[in-house]
Amino acid sequence: MPVLNSSTSASHFFTFPFRRKKQRYTINPPDVCYNVIYLGNVLTIMAGGEHCFEKPLALIWKAYCSRTDADLNMGLEITRSGLKAETKEQGLTEYWAHRITCSGAPPHYPKIFCWIYKHDGKRLKPELRCHAVLCKRSSDPLTIHTKLQEFLHAALQEYRREKLAVQNARLTGSAGCPRRKRLLHTGSLNFRPPVCRSKSAPRLGSIDEEQEVRKEANSFMARAFLICRDY
Numbered sequence: 001m002p003v004l005n006s007s008t009s010a011s012h013f014f015t016f017p018f019r020r021k022k023q024r025y026t027i028n029p030p031d032v033c034y035n036v037i038y039l040g041n042v043l044t045i046m047a048g049g050e051h052c053f054e055k056p057l058a059l060i061w062k063a064y065c066s067r068t069d070a071d072l073n074m075g076l077e078i079t080r081s082g083l084k085a086e087t088k089e090q091g092l093t094e095y096w097a098h099r100i101t102c103s104g105a106p107p108h109y110p111k112i113f114c115w116i117y118k119h120d121g122k123r124l125k126p127e128l129r130c131h132a133v134l135c136k137r138s139s140d141p142l143t144i145h146t147k148l149q150e151f152l153h154a155a156l157q158e159y160r161r162e163k164l165a166v167q168n169a170r171l172t173g174s175a176g177c178p179r180r181k182r183l184l185h186t187g188s189l190n191f192r193p194p195v196c197r198s199k200s201a202p203r204l205g206s207i208d209e210e211q212e213v214r215k216e217a218n219s220f221m222a223r224a225f226l227i228c229r230d231y
Contacts, residue, residue: 039060039061041060073088083100101128113141
């Protein structure tokens with residue numbers, strides 16, 4: 001029990017039992033970004049499995065060793081919606097969680113992290129490509145792989161949970177959760193991108209005002225010609 005003296009004020013004395021030490025909590029830690037070297041990508045026919053990285057990585061590593069140009073430095077960021085890769089030459093590229101079929105840190109390539117992604121090829125034909133990056137430390141590939149798998153699993157579980165809640169609300173005929181609460185449920189967006197950012201979103205083109213005026217004038221002249229012909 002503190003002793004009240006001349007140097008201790010009354011307010012300080014009576015509020016002493018209610019004061020607590022300030023504590024700090026991190027709810028959402030920042031996404032980790034790794035500085036890596038992009039080795040390249042090749043087509044593959046295996047979306048996953050035990051030996052899905054053997055042949056693609058052999059081709060990528062052989063092409064990288066025979067390359068004479070400068071390395072392509074990349075910032076690889078692990079997010080809850082997949083991967084974000086940024087380079088000075090190509091800018092930002094996002095690899096969404098629902099299209100990453102497999103990732104790994106092969107032991108026979110100590111500093112390489114790789115993943116298989118489902119792209120849209122010619123005429124929107126899906127194609128699988130194996131991407132690989134070279135990390136600075138030998139422990140980075142396994143760390144990236146473990147963290148990415150945790151995020152992918154959490155995004156898939158949240159996506160299933162929200163879809164199941166919507167289905168149950170539809171079957172029971174209830175209105176579901178309030179709109180404000182639904183707006184706060186953004187977990188499913190980590191697994192699938194929003195419509196405005198997906199490739200299925202309608203593309204907006206520029207509108208030429210002169211072309212619109214010309215079309216209106218042509219339609220007016222056509223209507224006037226039909227009226228005169230009727231008379």
